Amino acid sequence: MFLLDQVNLARVLHIKGILGKISMKGVVFMPYVNDSAFPDAQNEYVCWIDIMGTKRQMEHSVNTCGIFMTKFHAAILEAVQEKGFTKDRAIETYPVMDGVYITSKTRKNLEIALVHIFSGLGRLFNSTTDFHHQFLVKAAIAYGPVIHGEDIGDVVNRAIANNPSYKNSLLIGLPMIQAITGEQNAPPFGVFIHESARTFHPKDEEAFSFKWWKWFLYDKTTWSQKQTQELRKAIMAYFKSCKEQSLVLDYPVERIAIHQEATKEYFANIS
Numbered sequence: 001m002f003l004l005d006q007v008n009l010a011r012v013l014h015i016k017g018i019l020g021k022i023s024m025k026g027v028v029f030m031p032y033v034n035d036s037a038f039p040d041a042q043n044e045y046v047c048w049i050d051i052m053g054t055k056r057q058m059e060h061s062v063n064t065c066g067i068f069m070t071k072f073h074a075a076i077l078e079a080v081q082e083k084g085f086t087k088d089r090a091i092e093t094y095p096v097m098d099g100v101y102i103t104s105k106t107r108k109n110l111e112i113a114l115v116h117i118f119s120g121l122g123r124l125f126n127s128t129t130d131f132h133h134q135f136l137v138k139a140a141i142a143y144g145p146v147i148h149g150e151d152i153g154d155v156v157n158r159a160i161a162n163n164p165s166y167k168n169s170l171l172i173g174l175p176m177i178q179a180i181t182g183e184q185n186a187p188p189f190g191v192f193i194h195e196s197a198r199t200f201h202p203k204d205e206e207a208f209s210f211k212w213w214k215w216f217l218y219d220k221t222t223w224s225q226k227q228t229q230e231l232r233k234a235i236m237a238y239f240k241s242c243k244e245q246s247l248v249l250d251y252p253v254e255r256i257a258i259h260q261e262a263t264k265e266y267f268a269n270i271s
Contacts, residue, residue: 037155041145045110045197046175048183049076049117049139050099056250057135068135069098071124076100079116085109092148094171101171101179103146107205111218114139114191118215119223122189122231131241134234140182141213142194143201146173187262188235191215212266225270232267236260 051057051072057065073095085091090109094101104110121137128134149170154161161167178194186192193208201207216228239260246253 031157031159033157034155037153039147039151039153041147041173042105043144043200043202044146044175045104045107045141045143046146046171046173046179047102047104047110047114047139047141047191048099048176048179049102049114049137050183052136052138052188053251054098059250064132065098072098072121072135072137073100075117075120075124076102078120079113083112083116085113089148089150094169099180101176103148103171106202107208110141111213111215115215115218115222118189118191119227122216122223122227125189126227126230126234131238134238136188136235136238138183138186138188138190138192140179140186140192140194141197141208142175142178142182143197143199143207144173144175144178146171146175185211187212187266188259189231190262190266214266216267216270228267228270232263232270235263235267239263 051068054065054069057068076093076095080086080091080093083091090104090106091113092103094103102110102113104113118137125134125136147170149160149167149172152160152167152170175194175196178196182192182194191213193211193213197208198211199207216223216231239256242249242251243253243256245251246256
């Protein structure tokens with residue numbers, strides 16, 4: 001038995017085509033990557049935003065959870081498309097079941113997109129009266145070097161090149177890990193800022209200054225103080241309902257209390 005990478009495999013197949021007598025029995029194929037053609041990583045913001053409690057919700061009803069996810073991803077797409085971020089890859093999205101990675105080269109574009117996303121989902125939450133049909137979201141932002149699958153050239157790997165939809169779904173980089181692990185520090189309907197985004201930033205922009213970014217203060221022409229008050233009230237009512245059915249929902253009262261306190265602090269001083 002012997003190993004073949006893709007380059008040597010091509011040579012063997014060429015010879016086999018000429019001679020027609022070489023047996024491929026015992027050949028083990030292995031992936032080959034032309035590392036010299038692999039693209040350099042570029043610094044970008046990476047945001048991970050997802051639905052809270054998906055595992056618990058999925059165990060109760062796959063259909064209901066699926067409806068939540070569809071509404072969630074619709075809000076993401078509407079924000080990106082309506083603001084024209086699909087042009088020049090200003091904002092790129094990488095959906096993963098109940099969440100999505102959002103990348104941006106600038107803080108400004110990311111903030112505009114997140115305000116649109118959170119305000120849309122906030123209006124949905126405020127308008128839904130049955131807490132069984134409500135869902136919470138939260139997010140985290142990191143900053144650092146990433147590689148987009150779309151930037152991986154065809155000469156890097158033949159299998160990847162032959163599957164552009166698969167290739168374009170790839171996102172590689174440490175900020176992905178920092179964002180998804182940092183998300184646990186975000187309050188309900190809130191955004192946590194990883195220390196990388198509080199330390200580093202693109203030229204001509206400033207770094208985030210605090211660990212919580214309050215999206216509801218960014219643009220008062222699209223989201224009012226009254227809507228923030230209604231959202232805070234609706235979230236607290238949601239947790240009150242959850243606490244009354246904690247055992248059925250498999251949602252420990254201790255976790256509910258933590259989320260209630262985080263909500264109070266995040267939306268503090270909204271009179």
